[in-house]
Amino acid sequence: MKILSTYQTRDLDEYTIKNEPIPSIDLMERAAQAFVNSFVLKYDNTFKTVIFCGIGNNGGDGLAVARKLHQLGYDVQTYVLGNSTNGSIDFLENLKRLQNQSEVIKLSENDEFHLPKKEKSVIIDAIFGSGLNRPIDGFLAIVILKINQTGLPIVSIDIASGLFSDTHSPQSAVIQPTYTITFQYPKLAFFQPENEKSVGSWEAVDIGLSQDSIREAKTKYYYTSSAEIRPLARSSFSHKGTFGHAFLVAGSYGMMGAAVLATKACLRSGVGKITTHVPKKCVDILQISVPEVIVDISHNDYHFDGIWNFTKYDAVAMGPGIGLENIDKFEEFLKKTPNKKLIIDADGITFLGQRPELLKLLPKNTILTPHPKEFKSLIGRGWENDFEKLEILSEFAVSKKIIICLKGKNTAVALPNGEIHFNSTGNSGMATAGSGDVLTGIILSFLAQGYPPEQAAIQGVYEHGLAGDQAAKNRSERSMIASDIIENLR
Structure with missing residues (x-):
């Protein structure tokens, strides 16, 4: 609309x-x-x-x-x-x-x-x-x-x-x-x-x-309602490879909940397979929590550290719960993703704010999912009012040729062509720990299944909010947690 x-x-x-x-x-x-x-x-x-x-x-x-x-x-x-x-x-x-x-x-x-x-x-x-x-x-x-x-x-x-x-x-x-x-x-x-x-x-x-x-x-401004949501058809003549293979870098020692939530959300959103990279000492947590996941094991006991080869993966995500100790390893990761559908979230966005020159390594149409504080860190400045924030958001997406999902009520999805799409779903109960990790998993799933990046971002945000609205009906906005969002994905 x-x-x-x-x-x-x-x-x-x-x-x-x-x-x-x-x-x-x-x-x-x-x-x-x-x-x-x-x-x-x-x-x-x-x-x-x-x-x-x-x-x-x-x-x-x-x-x-x-x-x-x-x-x-x-x-x-x-x-x-x-x-x-x-x-x-x-x-x-x-x-x-x-x-x-x-x-x-x-x-x-x-x-x-x-x-x-x-x-x-x-x-x-x-x-x-x-x-x-x-x-x-x-x-x-x-x-x-x-x-x-x-x-x-x-x-x-x-x-x-x-x-x-x-x-x-x-x-x-x-x-x-x-x-x-x-x-x-x-x-x-x-x-x-x-x-x-x-x-x-x-x-x-x-x-x-x-x-x-x-x-x-x-x-340049649009409002996303159910009329704009068009899921990809799922062929009955299919196998797990038909629906894509996602790769996720998430979690660190003490922050494995982020990896679990993002992985589960990715699977619940229809991806065929997901491989999640986690630290050595965290493997059991992930395998027990999500038996469907394929685990890629870090060389580091506590943080991410891999020899990256993304040839067999359809989409890649990095950031939920990874910690802030390995910025050089983050740079190595980016250098291995020049032609991949990519999502950067959470600590990955903080890394980009600390080292703005790394933005040049992002593939075209990379999706970033910051909340407002992370976005300020990313651009290195604030804004006088919310209308100025919108202009900054649009200009940044255009100049970097990326997609930005600025999270909040009516999450604003800024596209490289200058458009901003406001979401119509969601509620205050989604302002809870792990909700953003769930969003990353959903968008990663859509990317791996073959959605164009713009559609994956817009539809991922919409489906995330829709599941949150159903969770609030089943429980309440006050009592719902991030896991409830996953359980209400349809």
């Missing part, structure tokens, strides 16, 4: 209006109906509904929503903020339509107003939409702060008022919704950790914008 900018969305609206054709007021009506269809599934007409409308098109959406909810028997109280005579054309038309059916209270700077205290009330935010590009101050900022203080559920139309759609929002006057019902596509702002309180849960509803125009729209 594409993530489009404010300007692109505006162009889509205009194209749809011109080419469907449909009057803009009717497109607003369609958007309002899509919002209402979703809203009524969450809040029935026993909820008192208070709607705050600005005087632009987002406010027009709010007025249309107020009318439709009133017609469904909701107790609706509608406020218009500011001088309504300066409203947009479609706002004014919807104001007239609503006033014929329900009271509209107009609020200006010197007016007093009382927010609902009724326990079963919900607020709908329609003050500003996605086109906002300036901080909110004065009377409107006060209203927003008061709304946030009510403790009532808040539902924003399209985007929370005060939140910038495409850039960092340097202000405090931003609605903090419980839920956002956005039109057609999610906004880039929804995927930034800094905006967590300004988005809440969200849903994108179809308002019938032109599919031709959507197909032609160019973007």
